[in-house]
Amino acid sequence: xxxxxxxxxxxxxxxxxxxxxxxxxxxxxxxxxxxxxxxxxxxxxxxxxxxxxxxxxxxxxxxxxxxxxxxxxxxxxx
Numbered sequence: 001x002x003x004x005x006x007x008x009x010x011x012x013x014x015x016x017x018x019x020x021x022x023x024x025x026x027x028x029x030x031x032x033x034x035x036x037x038x039x040x041x042x043x044x045x046x047x048x049x050x051x052x053x054x055x056x057x058x059x060x061x062x063x064x065x066x067x068x069x070x071x072x073x074x075x076x077x078x
Contacts, residue, residue: 001045003029004052006060007070008040014065015039021063027055038070 010018015033022042023031030043042060046052056071 001047002049002052003074004044004046005072005074006040006042006044006056007038007072008042008060009037009067009069010039011065011067012039018063018066022060025055025059027051 008018008022019031019033019040022028022040027045028042029045030041032041033039034041044052044055046055052071052073056069060066061069
């Protein structure tokens, strides 16, 4: 299993609503609401890069009032 982290910017008034939507998606391990330039951090597990691309492009990026995402792919365990 591979792992990625999505940093998400959204309208702050709806970050709890967006977090709840994302939390229910398959392969989402964790969703944290954070402070700073990003509003949410989402941890996702996936089998292939195509699986990750599908999840981000077709499920997460299509959520209303989500402004942008930055995907960080974990390279190795510490």
